[in-house]
Amino acid sequence: MKDLIKEKFGIHIRDLSQHLSYQSFQTPNSIFLIVPVSHFNQTELTEFYGMSQYLQEQRDPYVSTFLFTKDGDMTFEENGISYVLLQAAPRFTNRSYPFGAELAEFHQKGRGYPYEVKETSRIGQWKELWGKRLDQLEQFWMQKSQSPQLQPFEKQFIESFPYYLGLTENAIQYLADTELDDQPQAADSGTICQQRLTCETWKHEPLIKIPVEWVFDHAARDLAEYTRSLFRENKNVNDIASFLQQYEQVTPLSSFSKRLLYSRLLFPLHYFDTVEGYYISSESEHHFYESRLDYLLSQSAAYERFLKGFQELAGMRAGGYVSMPSVNWLKRTP
Missing domain, CATH: 3.90.1200.10 (Aminoglycoside phosphotransferase (APH), C-terminal lobe)
Incomplete structure (x- = not known):
């Protein structure tokens, strides 16, 4: 995996660790997650990408973004499994905002999403x-x-x-x-x-x-x-x-x-x-x-x-x- 990340993204990794259920690694300015996505189709991944870009524009500080390979691909493969590489800022500060209010703010931003969502929509279903x-x-x-x-x-x-x-x-x-x-x-x-x-x-x-x-x-x-x-x-x-x-x-x-x-x-x-x-x-x-x-x-x-x-x-x-x-x-x- 380390060699593959270096080849596909040009990022040299010293150590792989675990964040939640994902393999991860850190650089001085970022945390990266290696996320398996074989169970998603391309449309779903494109919709996830659109939502993450939108929330970045809305200045949600905790949203991770998709990193594309040097060839411009969203996914890469190892042993027949597709992965994406997600990048996030390492914010170690404790959040003092009440959780209910934080969630409401997140939903408010999400309601403004301007693009059609098909594959990942569960509205009315x-x-x-x-x-x-x-x-x-x-x-x-x-x-x-x-x-x-x-x-x-x-x-x-x-x-x-x-x-x-x-x-x-x-x-x-x-x-x-x-x-x-x-x-x-x-x-x-x-x-x-x-x-x-x-x-x-x-x-x-x-x-x-x-x-x-x-x-x-x-x-x-x-x-x-x-x-x-x-x-x-x-x-x-x-x-x-x-x-x-x-x-x-x-x-x-x-x-x-x-x-x-x-x-x-x-x-x-x-x-x-x-x-x-x-x-x-x-x-x-x-x-x-x-x-x-x-x-x-x-x-x-x-x-x-x-x-x-x-x-x-x-x-x-x-x-x-x-x-x-x-x-x-x-x-x-x-």
Whole structure:
């Protein structure tokens, strides 16, 4: 890899290290990430490049930019795998800005993105994507139900799936009702979001925002996934309320935004990730997913209480005068 970087970019590397899940190296003025991109097509990479250039122009200090090879190529190959080289400034300063406000500012910049986004856009696609994922897992569940020999993980999957199927159908219906009953406002237009924003995503110093981890979507995607992550990390409703309050001080949320956010919290993404992850992982990684499913199932009642409480959270009165529609069966949650 060192020789390849020297050949393609003319950069001499002393040592390779690790930043997050990527190989990296430093020069006095920059940090570079070597990012595998074989799973993206050329259009997706071009869209990531456009978004990163735009945010650079908007003076986001943490966005990394694509470095092209001496031949003018965006990607290079090693052992049949395509990579890009990303460059970022080494800002080691601790950020004092509240995270909710920082995210709102990022979304505000992203809403101004002037070019069409096709391949990396998820705007208006949640229902279809969730339904597709549910159908695939249901078919798999039916196959496994007929299987005479099952691993402990598979037994738990077979027993738990009907519950999560119901929760997913609730999420899809809540989203469908939102799109029928409510009107998007100006702040509901698409923006640049993380594929999956968690408590860890922007926590690391130096902070580097990585374009290939983005999608173009409604801001509720980031709000919901960060809220889900906060719940899983510490279950402190005050932290969640504080995060949303910080965000709304910069960008007030419409009733459409809040209902979209809630529909995404209803969708049990953590369950799908765990089951799908188990079946595509190697045997050595199975223990991780087994522990994760055990924990997730043990927390199902707590998550129900969280979903119920989230509706009652301060500030969840959409627009100050329209209450969030409730989910009837959650009312019965003790």
